[in-house]
Amino acid sequence: MKKNKGLLGSYLLLIPGVGFILLFIGSSIFITVAQSFGLFSITGHSSLTLENWKTILSMQESIDSLLFSLKMGVLSSIGTIVVAFPIALYFRKGGVGKGMLGSIIKIPLFIPALVAAFLIVNLLSFHGLINSLLLALRIIKEPLRMLNDRFGWGIVLIQIWKNLPFVLLIVMASIASIRDDTIDAAKNLGAGYWSILLRIYIPLAMPGILVSMILMFIKAFGDFPIFSVAGPVYPTSLSVRMHLMATLHQEWDKAAVIGVIIFVTTFIVIWLYSRLGELVEGDES
Amino acid sequence: MANLSLVNLTKNFDEVIAVDNLSLEVHEGEFVTLLGPSGCGKTTTLRTVAGFYYPDHGEVYFGKKLMNNVPPNKRDTAMCFQSYALFPHMSVADNITFGLKMKKVSSSEQKRRLHDVMSMLDLVGLDKRKPAQLSGGQQQRVALARAIVTEPQVLLFDEPLSNLDAKLRVQVRVEIREMQKRLGITTLYVTHDQDEALAISDRIVVMDQGQIIQLGDPYTIYRRPETKFVAGFIGLANIVKGEIIKREGHLYTVKTPVGTFVIDATDQLVADDVKEIEFSWRPEDMKISQEGDPNTLDGIIHQVVFMGDVTDLFVEVKGVKVRAQTDDIRKFQEHDRISFSIPHHAFSIFRR
């Protein structure tokens, strides 16, 4: 009897926090899905229909946006990890000046995404520093278009700049859990630098690596503000397309379809990454 | 297999001399233990042999080959760590074959050796388990298996048993020794546990402050400690200073604060001009005396510690506290008078 009471009490205590989140996020997800199928329409004419889905999925723009957003997600997550991992390894050795460097590198963590976007935009624009330098050194004849380019390099760079410290912290925590003894044992058994990196460091740091990659992907895939500032005119990211559809064209139903696509993709990616994690960690044959 | 030579080895850390001009020959197939208190330099020496430290002076030879400039992953050594240092993300089988993979041993050969070592160490069936799923004893054996499966020239042990409970420790140390004897690999073993050292070594190197204090087989180290430090570190000892008042060949008559003894100084003769010596004897050498026994000590029992098979007696003799250990089944009481006798050959005269 007492145990059940305790359990019930615990569940009750969960309500303020978990309940709050479930209420808001839950209702948001519900409305998104519902509207995508034609219900709760703002026009007042609600009916269950697949029309919206058919329309969106058949539009080339939707496909292009999806591909573009996926590209941004993948490139951002891979790019940040590739830059962060060597830095994390470096810090493990307790390099000279770790404190000072550590603080400096953490600064973008505390700079809001939009500000980061602006700062980098400043650098990369036609009149920005990079172009001025390159022109002055006569390396190029005309300013490079590094922003609002069709490929999306500007966005990737901003994402990396802004999120590097965040990923770095997580990866560093993972690497810190690797004992020196383990590395010594590997050396003692004949492992050279590359072997240790591939067989010891990476597998053992994998939890941290995967978590950061997932988070980075989600941020970049579903991004709105950074794209608005630094992205190309076409194709647009999914979130921007969705926003335009809703606010500009007042086509909320169709926007809802895109919304569902976005968060379903997010969940699929999370699932995939965690499967990948189990694969790498579990198996060493 | 090869022998191991350390020549004038010195290693400093900032201002601390961890290993001080140490020279040692470990013969092929020999089991040598570095024994000493924390900070004596035994682990530093071991890690230098493994290649984790570069000596500041001196050389390390495997056989005739100078190893100083050879990095740790290229030396043919295998080390058993105190914390086992198993790879947490790899299975038992992968842990054990890691060294073989690094040596690029063929797949079939890896399988064969893995199978052999796992049955040798009673690890059959645990192939796919991860270290976290093993008991302490099992982890220790996997660490051992991982080391010996590579058939190294030199086997190194860094206090491998400290994390095991007492019973297991006694059991596993014997297994390690038998394994080593069977394989005949030159072995350097580090421990601070003197029982362990005495039980399994061919020779013991007693170390303190980076230097070798005494080197010898367990029997000699125990029965003939050459310094106060060794006498006190290994087993228990009663230590006194005395004056040689008469010499008759190898028998010295020595006057001490607790009484006058006749010491048999065979193999530990002292130069003619030396008058003052310091020497020791073990508590268990003190027998309850009877008529006609040599070297008697009379005293009053200060404290009785009954331990079942033996009894420790703390006795006051002429104002000096002496410790005795007897297996006599008498029930002793504090304040009793008691007399002990010490045989002539039980004394060990300190060289330094």
Add this chain to the structure above:
Amino acid sequence: MTEVKQLKSDPTPLHLIIEKRKKRFYILLTLFFGLVQLLWVGVPIVMAVMWSLVDPANPWSFPDMFPPSISPHQWQYVFKYTNIARALKTSYAIAPIAVVLSFILSLPTAYVMGRKNIPGKKIFMLVVLLPIIMPGMVVALFLSRVFTSFGLSQSFFGLVLAHTLMGIPYMIRVLTTSFQAIPQDVIDAAENLGATTFVKIKDIFLPMIRPGLLAGMIFAFTASIEEFNLTFIIGTPTFETIPTILFSFMGYNFIRTNASVVALIMMTPNIIMLFIVERFLKSDYLAASLGKM
């Protein structure tokens, strides 16, 4: 400690040379790394500073390396002619309320997550992370529909709720770690000495989670100040916060100089908080609470 004994004739052994080279390499690497860091982080910021100080009378454009003259003109202009003052007020009004609210809502949940074993804990942990995982603009757009039907759209209260939503995940995670860290022994000792639930909360739990509380407050505060998507949809145009006003300066009417000023205003309190965090907290807290996902 004895002094180092010198051996008589000792040609520099190979391994010492290798060690010296290694040390030199590491020092160079560190310097290079430090330089890259400084530039990577410093240059964008310095550029923004310079742009904000450009004198409109002498516009700065290529090919000049530095602005021809500097003046605080932009700063005055931004404060006079834009809504930045209002945006500042709004941002710094919402944030503290959102932090307090998220603390109150998170506390009981963190207690359960940190100290009790209930079935479904893992799922609840995942739910807690939803506001961070869910794509921001999707939630923003469709939550705003929900808000509209409840009259919460374009309202201060609605904004506070939204910001609280974004702060709760951080607060819960950090507080959970704090609660976990309280040894059961301490609680048992208190009970043994007669403590009631009220006393336990007041004198044991609350004081012992204080460091975590500080960290959580900083994260929640930062999350609120930075919050864009929800604020943009629910608040604009009635309410403007610093991020939304910066966004407006970066849209079609991109005025680099105005944007520079706003960007710097947005950045500075955050950087100050960075140093507070570094000083008084272990940065392991952030890594630990986020890394344990």
